[in-house]
Amino acid sequence: MWEYSDKVKEHFFNPKNAGVLVDANAVGEVGALSCGDALKLMLHIDPVTEIVLEAKFQTYGCGSAIASSSALTELVIGKTLAQARAITNRDIAEYLGGLPPEKMHCAVMGHEALQSAIADFRGEVWRPLHEEGALVCKCHGVDAGVIERAIRENGLSTVDQVSAFTQAGTGCTTCYEQIEDILARVASEVAAAQIVEISEEVVSSAATTQAPAAPRAGAVNLFTAAMRPASAPAPRPPAPVRPAAETSPLSPASPPSAGMTNLKRIRLIEETIEDLRVYLRKDGGDCELIDVDGSNVLVSLTGACVGCQMASVTVSGIQERLITKLGVPIRVIPVGRNAH
Amino acid sequence: MKAIYLDNNATTRVDPAVVDVMLPYFTEHFGNASSAHSFGAEVGTAVKTARQQLQQLLGAAHDHEIIYTSGGTESDNAAILSALEALPDRNEIVTSKVEHPAILSLCEHLEKTGRAKVHFIGVDKVGQLDIDAYRAALSDRVAVVSLMWANNETGTIFPVEGLAELAKEHGALFHTDAVQAAGKTPISLKDSAIDMLSLSGHKLHGPKGIGALYVKKGARFKPLIRGGHQERARRGGTENVPAIIGLGKAAELALQHMAEEQGRVRELRDRLEKAVLQRVPNCIVNGDRHDRLPNTSNIAFEYVESEAILLHLNRGGVAASSGSACTSGSMEPSHVLKAMEIPEAALHGAVRFSFSRDNASEDVDRVIEALPGIVEKLREMSPFWAEADKKTSDSKPVFA
Numbered sequence: 096m097w098e099y100s101d102k103v104k105e106h107f108f109n110p111k112n113a114g115v116l117v118d119a120n121a122v123g124e125v126g127a128l129s130c131g132d133a134l135k136l137m138l139h140i141d142p143v144t145e146i147v148l149e150a151k152f153q154t155y156g157c158g159s160a161i162a163s164s165s166a167l168t169e170l171v172i173g174k175t176l177a178q179a180r181a182i183t184n185r186d187i188a189e190y191l192g193g194l195p196p197e198k199m200h201c202a203v204m205g206h207e208a209l210q211s212a213i214a215d216f217r218g219e220v221w222r223p224l225h226e227e228g229a230l231v232c233k234c235h236g237v238d239a240g241v242i243e244r245a246i247r248e249n250g251l252s253t254v255d256q257v258s259a260f261t262q263a264g265t266g267c268t269t270c271y272e273q274i275e276d277i278l279a280r281v282a283s284e285v286a287a288a289q290i291v292e293i294s295e296e297v298v299s300s301a302a303t304t305q306a307p308a309a310p311r312a313g314a315v316n317l318f319t320a321a322m323r324p325a326s327a328p329a330p331r332p333p334a335p336v337r338p339a340a341e342t343s344p345l346s347p348a349s350p351p352s353a354g355m356t357n358l359k360r361i362r363l364i365e366e367t368i369e370d371l372r373v374y375l376r377k378d379g380g381d382c383e384l385i386d387v388d389g390s391n392v393l394v395s396l397t398g399a400c401v402g403c404q405m406a407s408v409t410v411s412g413i414q415e416r417l418i419t420k421l422g423v424p425i426r427v428i429p430v431g432r433n434a435h
Numbered sequence: 436m437k438a439i440y441l442d443n444n445a446t447t448r449v450d451p452a453v454v455d456v457m458l459p460y461f462t463e464h465f466g467n468a469s470s471a472h473s474f475g476a477e478v479g480t481a482v483k484t485a486r487q488q489l490q491q492l493l494g495a496a497h498d499h500e501i502i503y504t505s506g507g508t509e510s511d512n513a514a515i516l517s518a519l520e521a522l523p524d525r526n527e528i529v530t531s532k533v534e535h536p537a538i539l540s541l542c543e544h545l546e547k548t549g550r551a552k553v554h555f556i557g558v559d560k561v562g563q564l565d566i567d568a569y570r571a572a573l574s575d576r577v578a579v580v581s582l583m584w585a586n587n588e589t590g591t592i593f594p595v596e597g598l599a600e601l602a603k604e605h606g607a608l609f610h611t612d613a614v615q616a617a618g619k620t621p622i623s624l625k626d627s628a629i630d631m632l633s634l635s636g637h638k639l640h641g642p643k644g645i646g647a648l649y650v651k652k653g654a655r656f657k658p659l660i661r662g663g664h665q666e667r668a669r670r671g672g673t674e675n676v677p678a679i680i681g682l683g684k685a686a687e688l689a690l691q692h693m694a695e696e697q698g699r700v701r702e703l704r705d706r707l708e709k710a711v712l713q714r715v716p717n718c719i720v721n722g723d724r725h726d727r728l729p730n731t732s733n734i735a736f737e738y739v740e741s742e743a744i745l746l747h748l749n750r751g752g753v754a755a756s757s758g759s760a761c762t763s764g765s766m767e768p769s770h771v772l773k774a775m776e777i778p779e780a781a782l783h784g785a786v787r788f789s790f791s792r793d794n795a796s797e798d799v800d801r802v803i804e805a806l807p808g809i810v811e812k813l814r815e816m817s818p819f820w821a822e823a824d825k826k827t828s829d830s831k832p833v834f835a
Contacts, residue, residue: 097742104746107743107746108746108747108750110816113815113816114815114816124818128738128779128780128783128819129779129782131740131768131782131783132740133818133819134818135818153816153817153818154816154817154818155738155739155740155816155817155818155819156740156743157740157742157743158742158743158746160740161743161816
């Protein structure tokens with residue numbers, strides 16, 4: 096059983112304004128039987144002053160859903176529509192003396208019902224924010240679609256970053272694993288898309304400019320894969336990009352650096368590659384930074400790394416380490432020294 | 436007002452006789468059961484006695500087939516992981532969609548991490564296993580079948596002895612989670628095909644944090660917890676002696692009270708169901724009418740949400756549950772009722788009443804008195820009730 100404040104209990108056991116408002120001129124309905132909670136908010140609004148004169152509700156749901164509905168009606172009565180529109184889910188929760196984090200979605204439902212009712216009064220159609228897949232963060236009503244969009248649009252790579260952008264995971268934290276799963280899936284999809292994009296760019300470039308030297312037999316990496324003649328054996332698929340929380344032997348844990356300038360970013364890339372060169376040189380190879388083009392880092396492999404069967408693993412390792420260091424998707428592309 | 440406890444499938448009151456036998460093992464008999472001196476030997480003997488008490492409860496052939504664990508979850512995890520390790524040439528698991536999270540979470544994790552392929556077998560409307568799907572899933576790739584003896588939410592009993600026979604035809608190990616069944620329904624493992632069985636102390640008036648895993652003599656087994664040579668090296672860690680003594684006593688008492696629970700407790704349960712169905716329209720009893728634990732009643736009330744009912748009941752001094760205690764912190768509807776395809780209108784309105792030998796007839800009276808008014812009040816507040824197709828229940832339980 097949840098721990099509810101006395102005010103939540105009071106509004107649950109003795110709800111205010113429960114029932115049907117016959118002369119309602121604004122009705123907001125959210126939720127569904129299948130969801131386990133639903134709220135029908137009915138308002139009587141003075142059309143001239145736009146003041147909410149009466150409010151009633153019907154709620155199907157748990158204790159906090161009923162208490163939130165009751166609280167909402169108390170909050171909204173006597174307010175102008177402009178004032179009512181500004182009422183948030185947090186206002187509802189605060190009015191009740193707080194709700195358990197897992198029950199914040201009940202206050203979200205109240206907020207949405209209010210927005211829906213106001214839209215109904217204005218003759219508009221209101222669309223809920225979370226209609227894009229399963230609800231992940233129940234505390235703040237954040238669904239999978241919102242999280243995925245935030246990750247893609249902002250290049251997010253950690254749960255903390257997702258929380259900062261969406262509020263998901265800042266309540267009860269039980270959705271952490273789900274957020275991590277979405278991060279991993281999006282990272283994988285982004286990496287796959289970039290591979291296709293890079294391959295197409297390289298092929299396109301090769302068709303219009305002088306082709307680089309023919310790849311050495313056995314050399315397997317992204318660049319050579321793109322240049323591979325049709326008769327050559329299929330290359331190994333590149334290693335998927337891991338979420339930043341995971342580390343490989345080549346990528347010691349380091350906090351991602353968000354919001355840095357281009358210069359700082361390039362310096363960080365340089366430093367990271369310099370650190371790795373020590374290890375590569377021990378094995379008779381080397382790796383030199385050639386250029387940084389957006390999220391593409393162009394490197395030149397030399398020495399024993401050239402033609403090495405493990406070249407793609409080396410490239411993946413560099414890439415993983417850079418992703419960990421910068422906290423954003425990065426693609427490492429091996430090129431010839433004179434490519435740029 | 437006397438508080439009424441009807442959530443015995445979540446946990447039970449520790450029997451005072453159990454507490455009595457445990458207490459000296461905190462103070463007077465504090466020796467380590469593994470020690471060679473007299474302090475340890477005395478305790479070791481008591482631990483063995485408890486093992487024999489569990490052997491009796493389960494109808495096992497040998498007392499050394501009992502391994503003490505920290506509870507049902509550890510027993511379940513040990514059984515599944517042991518089977519995968521013991522049969523490395525097999526990597527499939529067969530289980531059901533209505534298992535306890537102790538099984539489901541593990542199986543989902545094993546599948547997600549690529550360690551096993553899992554067949555989650557569905558159930559019908561009363562929660563009985565889809566036998567055809569079960570047969571189809573069995574093969575020589577299956578390392579272990581894990582099917583619960585009795586469901587914690589509905590009480591539906593699976594015919595595990597027969598299901599085990601089918602598993603053996605394919606050489607798979609058979610495990611049953613009997614956490615809810617042990618002490619409530621007769622169990623005889625001696626001549627069964629069941630290889631492993633989990634039970635938990637606190638479900639049968641014993642202490643929390645203690646359980647047991649039965650592993651049939653000869654069945655292949657790999658420990659989950661490795662360490663010392665306790666439990667014949669099958670579960671490392673110093674024995675939780677007071678709890679073990681309590682578990683043994685609880686098993687002995689459960690065996691003594693089983694006939695009563697099959698009779699008197701069943702009557703209490705049936706009277707509750709009959710009265711509620713007579714007085715409250717639009718409700719459904721979930722579970723198998725014939726093969727069901729005698730103490731468990733799961734009633735779903737259409738167009739109301741169970742937590743709201745429970746809060747009102749709690750204020751009236753009655754403690755019940757919205758389903759499994761482990762998932763009552765979740766907003767998701769019961770995975771068991773979803774698997775049973777309970778109608779949408781009732782899916783979120785299920786209340787579980789689970790009885791024990793501590794309950795009396797007056798307890799049922801209190802619920803019958805309070806419940807119809809609570810449901811009516813909440814339905815009046817529900818936006819769906821006014822448009823609902825009202826059904827008047829007769830005195831016969833309406834099973835899903």
